[in-house]
Amino acid sequence: MAYYLEQIAPSTYLGAAVVAVLLGLLYYATLPKPIPGIPYNKKHANRLFGVVPDLIRHVSKTNTLVDFLTAQGQELDTPIFQTFFGPFVKPAVMMTDYRENYDILTKRAPEFDRSKIFEDFFSGLAPDHHIHMPTNARWKAQRKLLADTMSATFLHNVAAVHLEKQISLLMDLWQVKSRTGHAFHAADDINHMALDSIWAVAFGTDIDTIKTQKDFLQDRKIELPSDKDDKVIFPAPDLPADYHAIITVTDSVTVAARSPFPKLAHWWVRQHKYYKTARARTTQLVTSALEDAKRRLLTKEADDSMINCATDNMVRREQQAAAKEGREPGFDSPAAKDELLGFLIAGHDTTSTTVMWGVKFLADNQQAQTKLRAALREAHPDIAKGQMPTADAISKAHVPYFDAVLEEMLRLSITVPTQSRKALKDVVILGHRIPAGTDVSQLANGPGYILPDPYADKIDENLRSPTSREAKGKVGTWGDDVREFVPERWLKTDGKGVTVCDPRAGPSLPFGAGPRGCFGRKLAYLELKVLFTLMLWRFELKTAPKALSGYAAEDTLTHKPKQCYILPVPIE
Incomplete structure (x- = not known):
């Protein structure tokens, strides 16, 4: 040797x-290169893939993701921290302080832009959608394509009509299901209704997933469990192929969102035949809707009264804008088609998730439910017995307690628990210098929002930005009951002695904020108002058996409850 x-x-x-x-x-x-001065987990800094192994284990065990990140800040006992997602990746900064988060999203918006993570999530499905674009001239132009769908005229004259029809069908389905006297799984019903609704608003036609189920169950004998506390399981009909196509492409974004390598994950999904088939079908759906709108609206006789959906509205407005600007209209462009697809996908998943949490909150807080029903009855005193308020009447009614209930639902649902922005230049946050290109996430699912905030009063005001200091006291703070469902926290008496809902009562960021805040915010509020009014007009939501009413969640595109069982009792 x-x-x-x-x-x-x-x-x-x-x-x-x-x-x-x-x-x-x-x-x-x-190895990760920490930003000097910002707290971090030393174990993650000494690993090639940083936080990723721990994050994967957590997601595998709980099906949640953002709560793990928020917990890192609590472990480090700080409202600002950094974490590491792998080799050659810059550290990501996480923030839980509401005032700084809101300041970044609004007053400091010129210093920040959309994070690249949105491109990683969505560009594979809709490469020409504005959601993942930087805030530039192209983004502004594309957002205008559907901007009028959030106008009062469109919401009241078009969207409200479709919402009332689709939500009424859901109530009819629940009337059939309630005959069993047992709790039943409602998440799929809510998701189907939300898709039916946004489909009708987007295209002016019916996909009829709820109607298909109602007709299927109407006269069918259902096998009931012997124990009154057991859930009843209903047989399900085959749903339309168009429904499955939309769900398939939506789920592809979920795959990306739950992966440490989202762009690669979505690329892998796109290689499969089932995805290619679904994506081709959704493209055909959008193309057909555009062709129908052009056939009806690109005529001399056409006027605004013929607008029946978002596609119609886009074609009409784009025709007018192009004529005014002396250019060709862009309603046949890939951008227009991606905007319509995005309108459809984003518009059903977020709202349905909030409704799932909302029915749980009302069922488990009977006093609030009773108080809300009384307030709604008082707001619509002329409705005859057996009749329902119209969506038009609902949208015009002023019911402060209803507004407070919706704000509390949105706060506790944390449907979208985080926003993310990229620093466009070197910036300073809470005294820490953060390099250009760093992602800064605004976590809205922890201290200050749904948990007590031990940090807000301890932060030196001199460390805050000038605009953050100016905002001191403009938004309230929550008390020790921050974890509880208490709509009254949003109510105050104004200078005239009138009770009003105060949207600045305390921290909540359900729709983000600033120029990149949620595009569909007004439509979401309208849908929630119509749905919960019609629901509480027709049903009492009894508390579901304990085994069926847990509050564990799972993160997909949104933060959903794992259990969404309801026990509706028709009101005679």
């Missing part, structure tokens, strides 16, 4: 040593 070792040239040992040193230097170079 010694003989063979003697035959190895010294240069070989030297070469091996050099390789070892180089590998060590390479490993060190790929």
Whole structure:
């Protein structure tokens, strides 16, 4: 053995040593490089893939993601911290302080822009949608394509009509299901209704997932469990192929959102035949809707009274804008088609999630439910027995307690628990210098929002930005009951002695804020108002059996409850 070792040239040992040193230097170079001064988990900083292994274990165990990130700040006992997502990736800064978060999203918007994470999530499905674009001239132009769908005229004259029809069908379905006297799983019904609604608003036609189920169950005998506290399981009909296509492409974004490598994950999904088939079908749906709108609205006789959906509205407005600006209209462009698809996808998943949490909150807080029903009855005193308020009447009614209930639902649902922005230049946050290109996430699912905030009063005001200091006291703080469902926290008496809902009562960011806040915010509020009015007009939501009413959640595109069982009792 010694003989063979003697035959190895010294240069070989030297070469091996050099390789070892180089590998060590390479490993060190790929380790996370923390931003000086910002707290972080040292274990994650000493690993090539940083937080990713722990995050994967957490997601595998709980099906949630953002709560893990928020917990990192609580473990470090700080409202600002950084975490690391792998080699050659800049540290990501996480913020839980509401005032700084809101300041970044609004007053400091010129210093920040949309995070690249949105491109990673959505560009594979809709490469020309504005949601993942930087805030530039192209983004502004594209957002105008559907901007009028959030106007009062469109919401009241078009969207409200479709919402009332689709939500009424859901109430009819629940009337059929309630005959069993048992709790039943409502999440799919709510999701189907939300898709039916946004489909009708987007295209002016019916996909009829709820009607299909109601007709299927109307005269069908249902096998009931022997125990009154057991859930009843209803058989389900085959749903339309268009429904499955929309769900398939929506789920593809969920796959990306739950992966440490979202862009790669979505690329992998796109290689499969089932996805290609679904995506081709959704493209055909949008194209057909556009062709129908052009056939009806690109005529001399067309006027605004013919607008029956978002597609119609886009074609009409784009035709007018193009004529005014002396250019060709862009309603046949890939951008227009992606905007319509995005309108459809984003508009059903977020609202349905909030409704799932909302029915749980009302069922488990009977006093609030009773108080809300009384307030709604008082707001619509002329409705005859057996009749329902119209969506038009609902949208015009002023019911402060109803507004407060919706704000409390949105606060506790944390349907979208985080926003994310990229620093466009070197910035300072709470005294820490953060390099350009760093992602800064605004976590809205922890201290100050749904948990007590031990940090807000301890932050030195001199460390805050000038605009943040100016905002001191403009938004309230929550008390020790921050975890509880208490709509009254949003109510105050104004200078005239009138009770009003105060949207600045305390921290909540359900729709984000600033120029990149949620596009569909007004439509979401309208849908929630119509749905909960008609629901409480027709049903009492009894508390579901304990085994069916847990509050564990799962993160997909949104933060959904794992259990959404309801026990509706028709009101005679």
